[in-house]
Amino acid sequence: MSEKRLYGLAAIFDTPEKVVAAARAVAGRGFTKYDSYSSYPIHGLDSAMRLKRTRIPFVTLVAGLSGAVLLVLFTWWTNSVDFPLAIGGKPYFAWPDYVPLMFEMTVLFGAVSTVIALLVVWLKLPRNSHPLHDTEFMKKVSKDKFGICIESDDPGFNETETRRFLEDLGAESVDSVYDEPVDISLKQKVLDPKFIAAIVVVAVVSSATTYLALNKMLLIRPWSSLNAQFKVNPESRSRFYSDGIGMRPPVTGTVARGHLPDPITVSDNLAAAEKYLVNPVLPSPHVMEVGQRDFNTYCSPCHGYFADGNSRLQGQFPSPPSLHTDSLRLAPDGLYYNVITNGFQGVMPSYARQIPRKERWAIVWYIRALQKAQNPNGPEAK
Numbered sequence: 001m002s003e004k005r006l007y008g009l010a011a012i013f014d015t016p017e018k019v020v021a022a023a024r025a026v027a028g029r030g031f032t033k034y035d036s037y038s039s040y041p042i043h044g045l046d047s048a049m050r051l052k053r054t055r056i057p058f059v060t061l062v063a064g065l066s067g068a069v070l071l072v073l074f075t076w077w078t079n080s081v082d083f084p085l086a087i088g089g090k091p092y093f094a095w096p097d098y099v100p101l102m103f104e105m106t107v108l109f110g111a112v113s114t115v116i117a118l119l120v121v122w123l124k125l126p127r128n129s130h131p132l133h134d135t136e137f138m139k140k141v142s143k144d145k146f147g148i149c150i151e152s153d154d155p156g157f158n159e160t161e162t163r164r165f166l167e168d169l170g171a172e173s174v175d176s177v178y179d180e181p182v183d184i185s186l187k188q189k190v191l192d193p194k195f196i197a198a199i200v201v202v203a204v205v206s207s208a209t210t211y212l213a214l215n216k217m218l219l220i221r222p223w224s225s226l227n228a229q230f231k232v233n234p235e236s237r238s239r240f241y242s243d244g245i246g247m248r249p250p251v252t253g254t255v256a257r258g259h260l261p262d263p264i265t266v267s268d269n270l271a272a273a274e275k276y277l278v279n280p281v282l283p284s285p286h287v288m289e290v291g292q293r294d295f296n297t298y299c300s301p302c303h304g305y306f307a308d309g310n311s312r313l314q315g316q317f318p319s320p321p322s323l324h325t326d327s328l329r330l331a332p333d334g335l336y337y338n339v340i341t342n343g344f345q346g347v348m349p350s351y352a353r354q355i356p357r358k359e360r361w362a363i364v365w366y367i368r369a370l371q372k373a374q375n376p377n378g379p380e381a382k
């Protein structure tokens with residue numbers, strides 16, 4: 001199964017001074033592929049090994065800066081492009097607000113990518129076994145001894161010479177370490193009953209906590225204080241009023257802002273409405289667009305896109321007459337408004353609920369435009 005390959009020579013030293021001296025000698029002899037082992041940091045060992053400064057801080061710097069830049073771009077985009085909200089007259093992109101977030105993102109990106117870089121680049125993460133694992137050498141250096149291991153693929157490595165060199169440095173023992181290909185058992189760990197049981201326990205505990213927190217705890221004082229407000233919810237009973245009804249009708253004779261009724265209640269007095277109602281909306285490209293949109297949506301199924309009575313309902317509903325007749329062209333705007341608002345002769349339904357008042361007047365403008373386009377020299381042109 002296995003073909004043994006010499007990984008390196010592992011030497012054990014019994015004092016930190018000896019390992020520092022040995023590391024200095026190993027480095028001095030030009031070895032590069034070696035490492036020293038100790039169960040605690042030893043001052044001077046890095047410089048004895050002539051280690052270069054690690055490059056991890058660069059990863060942290062780059063990742064941290066990208067975090068900050070991404071945050072600036074994201075907040076700028078959401079606040080200035082995607083969803084601009086004017087708050088108290090401040091500029092859309094008020095950057096001082098985002099300084100704390102920039103800080104957070106710098107730390108987050110920096111920290112996470114440092115750990116990932118450490119695991120993947122320096123510890124070569126997917127590799128999960130190492131020839132030194134499970135060796136006597138490793139057990140000793142993680143207890144009370146110190147060690148140096150020179151790898152066999154170092155250019156200056158020669159088994160007998162290097163062994164003698166290490167022994168001369170005062171090593172207590174020098175062992176050959178072999179790199180044996182390990183049979184990794186690929187048994188599925190996911191179906192392990194213990195693992196499944198742990199998942200079930202976590203699921204039950206976390207859902208129970210969430211359920212209790214949201215459904216029970218929040219209803220107990222003091223967390224319930226947000227619920228217990230002195231206000232009347234819509235459609236709810238109120239003991240404050242003698243009739244027990246929480247929602248109050250408007251005071252008689254008052255009108256809610258923006259809900260002023262038409263000057264003439266058209267349904268009562270049709271003739272007057274047609275005579276006195278004047279289109280209060282001034283035509284503009286926008287008004288024409290709204291009129292067209294609404295006409296095409298609400299009217300064209302029966303009246304056709306050109307108001308010529310070309311219904312798309314294929315006889316399922318009485319087809320309306322063309323709106324290009326002379327009498328309709330001469331009819332006042334109030335008639336159209338009245339028909340849209342109240343329906344017509346019990347056949348055409350009222351659109352008062354679907355179409356706001358201003359849009360009804362926009363439709364009237366659009367019908368006028370359709371009429372002129374169909375017949376530029378019609379009676380009203382004279």
Ligand code: HEC
Nearest residue numbers: 298299302318319320321336339340344345347348351363
């Ligand atoms: C469900 C089909 C239908 C829809 C939708 C519809 N109408 Fe009508 N409309 C009719 C019918 C049918 C008549 C003719 C009724 C009659 O002559 O008895 C009519 C008549 C009219 C008249 C003529 C009134 C007259 O004095 O001759 C006008 C103006 C009119 N509709 C405008 C509109 C406008 C504007 C819309 C869109 C808001 C609209 N209609 C949506 C079916 C419809």
